[in-house]
Amino acid sequence: MKKVVISLGGSILIPSLENHTIREYVPVLQKIAKKSRLFVVVGGGGEARRYIGIARELGIDEGTSDEIGILITRLNATMLIAALGDAAYPKVAESHAEAKKFSEHGKIVVMGGITPGQTTDAVAAVLAERVGATAFINATSVDGIYSEDPKKNPKATRFDAITPQKLLEIVGKTALGAGSNNVLDIVAARVVERSGIPLIVIDGRKPENLAEAILKGKFRGTVVSDAKKKALPV
Template sequence: MKKMVLSLGGSILVPSLEAHTVSEYAAVLIQMALRGQVYVVVGGGGEARRYIGAARSLGINEAASDEIGIMVTRINATLLVYALGDAAYPAVAESYRQAKEFGESGKIVVMGGVTPGQTTDAVSAVLAETVGADLIINGTSVDGIYSADPKADPEAQRYDRMSAQDLLSIISAARLDAGSNTVIDIVAAKIVERSGIPLLVVDGRNPENLSKAVCEGTFSGTIVSDGECSPLPL
């Protein structure tokens, strides 16, 4: 059975409590699960950043502030588990070993953060290695990987395909610019390189983009792979 790991930003899933896409994503994930075993790692989004900011204002150290952020990722993950109903394993995985065990049920497995100092992008990449995934999908707020931040540079070029080393080069260069943003963190990119697992970066603001990519092989985004063949559709 094919296995896929989806990194889903909290700002994509729950941009606000009044306007969220939890139900829409639940429907799409159930479609994707027809193609293989699905694991989802949910981020904390703006809500986590607000709690972390409050913790810092109280003088709480960074490790403890990160723990608070992890709690928020697990709240978001719990919302998704409930929305998925019987299609999901009925608990949020809190470790890689637990996620792997839950996957033996054949149901969709959902988890949040794991370790202070580690983003959910990195969690997704480590989880993909742990379960032997065939594909990592990063659902983000842009439609792929660009040569520069497309929000700041209108001349930025979007890549349809690139190698893992190319991705690392772009991220490393971006890190030299103060305040720049990247669609995936450098730890996750290094794990993608060492594992050889293909990565798809796609606009996650429309959940249907993910199901089309997995089920039809049609998408607007970037494939990071050192292989010659496209890993899509599954």
């Protein structure tokens, strides 16, 4: 069975306490898991950034602020596991080794952050490498990778396909601090480059986009691969 790692942004899963897409994501992830061995790495989203903002106001260092953010990612992961029920392994994986071990039970494996200074995108990229994933999918709030932030520049160019080297060029222009919110961080981009595992960036605001992409190969987004073609290898 093929293995797929999904980096699911916290701002996609739980945009606010009053609004979430967990209910919509549950049947989609369950459907995907029937065809692929599935790993989901959940981000902290706005809630993590709010806590990190308070930590900074209190003069708390960035490392500790990151650890606070990691706790929020694991809380989000716990919520998703509970909603998935029997389809998911009942414990949040707190390391890549645990994620690999949990996957032996044939359940969806869910995890959050691991290490201060590393986003959940980086955690997911390394996990894809460790488990030998067929594809690494980043479900985010934009429909692909752009030359610039499309929310700031509406004229930014969206790419259908780019190389890992081009990805590094794009993300290398952005800063990384606790709670950073970029399309992908530099660590994840470097892991994508060295692993050779295709990265697919798609709009995760509509959960069904994931099922269409993984099960049917239909999606609007960006493929990051040396193959230089818009195709989903799952």
